[in-house]
Amino acid sequence: MTEIAIKAEGLGKNYQLGLNAAYGSLREAVSEAGRRTVGRLVGRGEKPEIDVLWALKDVSFEIQQGEAIGLIGHNGAGKSTMLKLLSRIAEPSTGYAEVTGRVGSLLEVGTGFHPELTGRENVFLNGAILGMRRAEIRKRFDEIVEFANMERFLDTPVKRYSSGMQVRLAFAVAAHLEPEILLVDEVLAVGDAAFQRKSLTKMAEVARAGSTVIFVSHNLATIQALCERAILLERGSVVTDAPVEEAVTGYLRALERAASDDLETRTDRDGRAWEESKVKRLAVYDGDSDEADVVVGGRGAKIVIEVTEVVPMMECSLTILNSLGHPITTLDSELSSSADIRDSGSGPRIECRVDSLPLIPGRYRIDILLRGRQEIQDGLQAAAYFDVEPGVIDGRPMPSIGADGDVVLPHTWQLPA
């Protein structure tokens, strides 16, 4: 079974910025056409300045049937564009890809749902959207309903479902999809942690059953668990196409290089076009010495974030990851405590304090997500790195570098004398 499932050759995709971008008005197009015609008549057929952005450039690879491939890279490196091309949503600008077999995607919950339709009707609609044949859905209908455990609500419009029920039903349909090639963009499937977890299980299952899987995720731990091979993209090109460990190492190194850049000018960020605030600076200080980027385990630490603009309802979420890129913990201001302080006089500055840092010595990374007005304002991976020096926690020395695990808990022992 070494047949090729996907073969890409010189694949590229560009987007035109400026003229004709997204919502150009008809008036502009008409006047532009007029201008060009006049230009041609007068003999100065100069082409208007068109800014072209290459989201993918000259990408070639082969994927065997049954392989599970991780697609990794910074935001904006071209991962999602690649999935769009492979799923035929968008057309490549250059090169080609040959895809053998039925392609299925796991989608954001509700993409294929219509709120006015009942659960039953939505199962058929969503199944068809995911690429299932009607006979196939009919055959598996009972299984799907049983899996979702909602026989009672089948004839209720989906708009009356709780979000949990919608997730269950959406997932039940997706779980019965049997594609030969499964494309998963974890970034697209966000919004519901339970759905994400289930998606991962489903993916592992599909991969085991011999299907080809292409998986896009920021979570290196899941990539490493599910994929043997990974492709690292940077600025639209393949940098590394290698066994997963090697590609992940390459990615971690690239992240660390990016972290040294000025945060405000980095382009690999999450966030929307209408963002109002950006992360300007993020630094970790030792709680006692105020020294930047080196902290001592067991002592206090503070993370200081400067943003460009204060936006109403600002929230901040920090994820701390270890040197392998595996997340250790997330600190989220939305899960508020009465000890939190909201100060209108503090300016565009956010501070997060940890009383006693329970991390063993080593190098750690911080990813940040900034929200405001209930929208994602900005997100940066590897916004900062910091080193933890060996320290003492609750009067007990910490394990040294190289010990298993990342955290240490304050604890006491009782032993025979």
Added chain:
Amino acid sequence: MSQQTAIKPTAEVELETPPPETIRLEATSGFGRVLAPRELWRFRDLAFQIAARDVTIRYRQTSFGAAWAILQPLAFMAVFTLIFGRFAGIESDGLPYWLFSLAALVPWMFFANAFLLSSESLVMNQALISKIYFPRIFIPAGVVAAGCVDFAISMLILLVIVLIDGIVPPIAILTLPLLIAIAVMTALGAGAGLSAINVRYRDVRYVVPFATQLWFFITPIVYANSALSEPLRTLSAINPMVGVIEGFRWAVLGNGSAPWDLIGVSFAAAAVLLFIGLSYFDRVERSFADLI
């Protein structure tokens, strides 16, 4: 779950799984996406589900349901009969004005609704378009197909009304499928073409309602086409709805002689419109996901 599988009859008919097919994805140019029959056939189940969805949601949670399909033309008929028939005294080819306008309003309402809704359909379905591949023509075509269900209902009621009134529809009623085909071609050609323009230029949203009103007045709905003098009368059928509506009056009410000249011109015009609409749709379809 395992139990469930166990009690399943083993002799169940397996779905035929065609051998995996290799599809080459590359930059395409020219035509041949919309009218690729194999591609359309491959996605036929999705096409059916989209049309079924559009039919189902149409009157969900409305008290009158599908009765709206006939209430609308009836309401217009009442107003028109009063204003144009009674007060303005517009000539109605010797027919009672209410019948004269109702026979025109039934196909017109189908066309106007299908045109308006299909021109907005791609933008309304942008979540799907930016996440899933399928032949995009199914979106506007599904809306037009859903409109056909309404059309069938209102046509049935029109026939009942005509029978009650004592008119026995002539043999010409057999031309209805042709007339309906012209109306569908017109709605799909104009609707699909404008829905594609709408992806890039949202101006369409403002143009269509306004264009529909203008179109209403250049179509002989409140007046009779016979009011025009000759070269103009036939030429006016370049507007495909002229042939449809004059055809309806003749086929359902048995009025006057067969307007084959109008129907012929309108059929040709509808075919050209459909070709232009689908060609444009086809040409820009590949960039929908990038632009929407």
